[in-house]
Every structure is written in C-alpha cells, then in structure tokens.
Amino acid sequence: MNINVHYVTRVEGHGNIVVDVKDGKVEKCIWEVIEAPRFFEGFIRGVHYKDVSEIVSRICGICSIGHTTASIRATEDAFGYKPTEQTLTLRKLLLDGETLQSHILHTYFLAAPDFLGAKSVFAIIPTHLEAAKMALRLKRIANDLCDLIGGRTIHPIREVVGGFTKLPTEKELRELKKTLETEALPLMDKTVDVFASLAPKIPNFVRETEFLGLVRDDEYAFYDGELGSTDAGRTDVHNYKSWTNEYVVPHSSAKWTKNKRESLAVGALARFNLNAKLLHPKAKAAAEKLGLKPINYNPFMNNIAQVVEAVHAVEDALIQIDKLLSKGIKDEKVDPMPLKECRGVGAVEVPRGILIHDYTYDKTGHIVQANCIIPTNQNCANIEYDMKKLVPEIMDKPQDEVQLMLEMLVRSYDPCISCSVHLVKVNFK
Amino acid sequence: MKPRVAFFDFASCEGCQLAVINLENELLDLVSHIDIVNFREAMTEASDDYDIAFIEGSVTREADIPRLKKIRENAKLVVPIGACACTGGVNFRKNFYELGEIRNYVYGESAKYFDTFATRPVKAVIPVDFEIPGCPINPKEFLSVVKSLLIGRKPEIPNHPVCVECKLAGNVCMYDKGEVCLGAVTRAGCGAWCPSNGSGCEGCRGLVDEPNKNSEKEVLTKAGLTVEDAVQKFRIFAGYFEEVKK
Numbered sequence: 001m002n003i004n005v006h007y008v009t010r011v012e013g014h015g016n017i018v019v020d021v022k023d024g025k026v027e028k029c030i031w032e033v034i035e036a037p038r039f040f041e042g043f044i045r046g047v048h049y050k051d052v053s054e055i056v057s058r059i060c061g062i063c064s065i066g067h068t069t070a071s072i073r074a075t076e077d078a079f080g081y082k083p084t085e086q087t088l089t090l091r092k093l094l095l096d097g098e099t100l101q102s103h104i105l106h107t108y109f110l111a112a113p114d115f116l117g118a119k120s121v122f123a124i125i126p127t128h129l130e131a132a133k134m135a136l137r138l139k140r141i142a143n144d145l146c147d148l149i150g151g152r153t154i155h156p157i158r159e160v161v162g163g164f165t166k167l168p169t170e171k172e173l174r175e176l177k178k179t180l181e182t183e184a185l186p187l188m189d190k191t192v193d194v195f196a197s198l199a200p201k202i203p204n205f206v207r208e209t210e211f212l213g214l215v216r217d218d219e220y221a222f223y224d225g226e227l228g229s230t231d232a233g234r235t236d237v238h239n240y241k242s243w244t245n246e247y248v249v250p251h252s253s254a255k256w257t258k259n260k261r262e263s264l265a266v267g268a269l270a271r272f273n274l275n276a277k278l279l280h281p282k283a284k285a286a287a288e289k290l291g292l293k294p295i296n297y298n299p300f301m302n303n304i305a306q307v308v309e310a311v312h313a314v315e316d317a318l319i320q321i322d323k324l325l326s327k328g329i330k331d332e333k334v335d336p337m338p339l340k341e342c343r344g345v346g347a348v349e350v351p352r353g354i355l356i357h358d359y360t361y362d363k364t365g366h367i368v369q370a371n372c373i374i375p376t377n378q379n380c381a382n383i384e385y386d387m388k389k390l391v392p393e394i395m396d397k398p399q400d401e402v403q404l405m406l407e408m409l410v411r412s413y414d415p416c417i418s419c420s421v422h423l424v425k426v427n428f429k
Numbered sequence: 430m431k432p433r434v435a436f437f438d439f440a441s442c443e444g445c446q447l448a449v450i451n452l453e454n455e456l457l458d459l460v461s462h463i464d465i466v467n468f469r470e471a472m473t474e475a476s477d478d479y480d481i482a483f484i485e486g487s488v489t490r491e492a493d494i495p496r497l498k499k500i501r502e503n504a505k506l507v508v509p510i511g512a513c514a515c516t517g518g519v520n521f522r523k524n525f526y527e528l529g530e531i532r533n534y535v536y537g538e539s540a541k542y543f544d545t546f547a548t549r550p551v552k553a554v555i556p557v558d559f560e561i562p563g564c565p566i567n568p569k570e571f572l573s574v575v576k577s578l579l580i581g582r583k584p585e586i587p588n589h590p591v592c593v594e595c596k597l598a599g600n601v602c603m604y605d606k607g608e609v610c611l612g613a614v615t616r617a618g619c620g621a622w623c624p625s626n627g628s629g630c631e632g633c634r635g636l637v638d639e640p641n642k643n644s645e646k647e648v649l650t651k652a653g654l655t656v657e658d659a660v661q662k663f664r665i666f667a668g669y670f671e672e673v674k675k
Contacts (some may be wrong), residue, residue, distance in 0.1 A: 037543050039526075046464045051661075054665070058444070058519045059444070061442040061565065064444060122465060
C-alpha cells in the first residue's frame, strides 16, 4: 500500500500525507508541511509598535483576530501597559466571535462532508440545505459580531495596542445581543443535534498525549491565563520556551514541539480537557449530549470539542455584552505606550490552540526581535505520531478507506498551515 | 453553461479566499451562477478545466512559476485577488532585507531546506486580465467583478484615491485627529474601510496611477514624519511600487 496525498484539501495551507506499507509493515508514515515560508519574524524587525499587529495579523486570515490580539498583548506586556476593563471586555467579545465563526466553518464546511461521505460542502448543500443554511446564518452572525467590534472579520481594524480606534454603540450591542439570543442560541441547539447524529461516525481511535493550553481558575481561558498542561501542571506564560521545546527530527527539518512526551496537542480538545469544568451551562450540557468527557484522547473528537466551544462562545459573548451594557460604553481614547527597551510575551487561545507572540523592542519603539509559536506547528508532531499509531490499526482496510481516515485525522486538527512561520518544507528521498 | 471557476493559492494568509467563503448571504446565490471546480481550501474535488482562475498569494519560490504558467494555459481569464497576488503585499517586505540573512534569522540551520526567492506579484510571472487589490479584498468588489465577468463587461477598479471615498463616507480627516493616513495616494474601492473604523489608511490596495507625490510628501512632513518613517509606512503594503522603492 502506498498512500501519497498531495495537498490535503479542506485545510488552510498546504500539507501532504505520505504512507508506505510493505508486506504488512509500515515503512514510512509522514506528515509533510509544504507551505511556502513567508519570514514574518524576519521582516517584522524594525517595525514601530503601532504597525506590528496589523502586519502579523496577515500571518493567517482565518485567525487574524487571534494573531492581532496575541500581538497587542505581547506589546502591552512589554511596555507594562494595563488596558482598561472596557477594552478587555471588547477583546474577549471579539475572540468569542472568531471562535464561533472558525469552529462553524470547520465543523460544518470542512469536516462534516467526511461524515456524510462527500468531497465538499458544495456537494452536500442540495441534500442538506437546511443544515447549510443554519451554518451560513451562524457564521454570518459571528462575522457580524467581528465586524461590529473589530471593524472587519479578516484583519481587524479597530483593535490596536492601547485600546480600540472605534467603539460599538450601545444600540448596536443591544441589537447584537438580540440576534445572539433569538437566533444564535437556538441554532446552536440544533447544531448540537446535527453533530450528535454524526457522532457515531467518528472513528474510535485513542492515543494518549499531553494537552497544552491557557488555564485560569475563574473562566474557560481564551484571552489570558497561565500556561497549563495535563502532564505538567501550570507555569507563567513567560516560561513558554521551556514547555514548547522546538526540535528538529532526523527525517525532516521541521521544527516540532514537545514537553513531557514525544508530542503534545493544542486546540479545542486540549482546552476542553484542561478547562471543561469552567464551560458555561449550555456548553456543558452540549458536551454531555455529545458524549465528550475529560480527559478524551481521541483526536477525531476535536470536531466535537469545537461544537461545544461554539456553544460556549455564544454564551460568553452574551455575558461580555451584558457587562458592556451594564457599565455603558465609555468614549476611551487609544493610549500611547511609554517607550523603553523592553520585552513582552502575549499568549491567546485561538481556534486551533494556544498562540504565543514574543517581542523585544528598542528604546524608540521598534521591534528588534520577534518569535511566534503557532498552534498548528505545535500539533505537527502529534499528527504524525497519531498517524503512526493509526495506520497499523486500520491497514487491513481498502487503501482508499485508509487514505480517507488519514485525511480525516489531519482535518480533525483543523490545521492552519498558512500560519507558516516555522514550518519547513520536507524532502524525502 | 455556467462558467467554471477555480481558486488557487500561493504564499498568503488565505484570507481573500476566506473573504469569499464569508459571503454567507450571497454564497448560495453565487454558486447557482458559477461552477466552482477547484478550491482546495473548501473542497476535495479538483479539475484543470476552468474558465476563470482567481489567484491568491505571492510568488516566492521557483516551483511557483511552472504552476502559474499551467494556470495561465488552462484559464481564459486570470484574476489575481488580494495584495499578496497583486503587489506582493506584506510578503514584499522580505525584499527589503538581505535574503540569506532573513532565511537564517527565521530558520537557522534549517534555512537550506527552503526554496525561496524575492517576492513578486503574479503579473511579474504571467500576464493577468484584471486584478482585485486589497488586504483583504473587499467582498463587495469581488462580487461586482464576478457579476461583470458573467455579463461579459470589463470590471472597473477605481483609479482615484481613498480620500474620495472617505469624504463621501463623511469621515473626519485622520490628519485632523493627529493620525497618519495614506489615503491620498492609495487606490480606492474599499469604501475607505480603515478611516471609517477610526484608523488611517495603510495603503493595502497599492498606489493610484500617477500619485501626487509632492503633495503627499508635504502632508507627511507636516504630520511630523521623517522620510524614514514615511518610507517604513508605505513599505507595510506598497513596497512594490517604484515610488516607494526609491
């Protein structure tokens, strides 16, 4: 058996699966990343702090709000700036919007076709028009939220270092609240039912691994927190390098990450495994209905964890909006940073896992050094170790089934290879 | 017969394709007028038989060139979408650093595994028919281009500056708020997206033909920018233009 999937589809960015099985023995089983490198960490040097977040936002279209937020947090951490409560609340609301839109996109449009035996969402629209309309409506609501708070879903405009360049009005927030309550919540209920019906089709595969993500005592962490691990407890995010050890594997030049084991995983399932107790009530009920309990070691269940988090995001958005409305929107200006030589780290949970930006500034406010740790990068080793365990378990099946299962495995991580900061082209000869 | 449409991506954030996927209210209508036959980000099927090729992303390595030439051979119309494809976008920033140095800085010893060369836009490699600029593209503009192509009309991309749209939107000038804005020389079509959200234009759509350089220089100097600052500002998105390179 020889499987060579060139450009796995329905993922962001370019990756290949290569598997060779000879005489019942797995000779090669590799997850290749073949994205064109773009050198963000290199060409961000010399950029003024005010322009940094909008450049690094372009690392990824789909998680641009996450990159913008991580970047802003790193810069504010460096200059020792504490944003106002209103700014914090708006940022949390904005992240809720991104989580919702990204999870809906992935679960309905990119992953669900596999469970229905289709090659793309376009193929199942005619037969599942109702579900397609539900997904489109939910995604539109999430994008409307991002447009309102960030000025734009893809590469937000209003969210900057020191605050927001334009604020939503209370009237706009009340309208958003109404849409979330009357449309998004019921649609999420139906979504949970849709995925509960698909759940029996999720492959039963288990491989123990270490899960990494932001943790807090008081909330299901997205915006900030400590670095948490299912193996290693907690540490300050400034110590991230000792946990996300980057290393080079002999057969490739890809920088992978590991901490306590051969690989680690980040993303919705990791967050759920670390923080399930802190989910909002409807999300907790959704997890129960979908049969998701911590700790879950089935990577295919990441799709289900995303559905649970989508419910949580709607509930959380409503909480943040209520907070804003109860205090009233204050006309706050964007604060300038006190320039000095400094270094800061910003860690944020984005749809695909924990994202870390680390900047060093000179005394004129220009970047001298930058490091970005990207979720998909952290998952690469885990994907390959999963493949190595999965292939022997399923290799008596027909080749096209094995291939589909491997593609589904990769897709379940919702990889975002465009975030190509460290990812390396691999050649096998 | 419905026109067959393909999407391709090169070095980019794939945000422009996402902008198309984000047309939730129009998507079902859109796919009833066109056949999407190639869209790796969203579908597994792929075909080499297409009429219109939308291309996102910059050309950054040798292997991109034959791939682009093949697309040109297959497609009746080639339409780059987004700053990366039209002008190199933020990827063009790489060209202002020494290539060997920036490779080593980011990838250290592994740098040798990378095939990379100076960033260039699609039109530097193959002839293109139209371009939809912007980072990201304006989804409304994308729809209007598709509509034009469907009825066989040449799509119109404005050649006046963002300032015109900004005035129409009734915004207070960013300079009056003490902010820097590149809207006076940047190509319109975005509806003054950034100034309308309280942020100065970053020039993501590239310069208009024959920008008023002297007057722009005067405005930037008056705003307190040094030549170095001003050049840095333009190099975020518009480094490709001769006016900025110099």
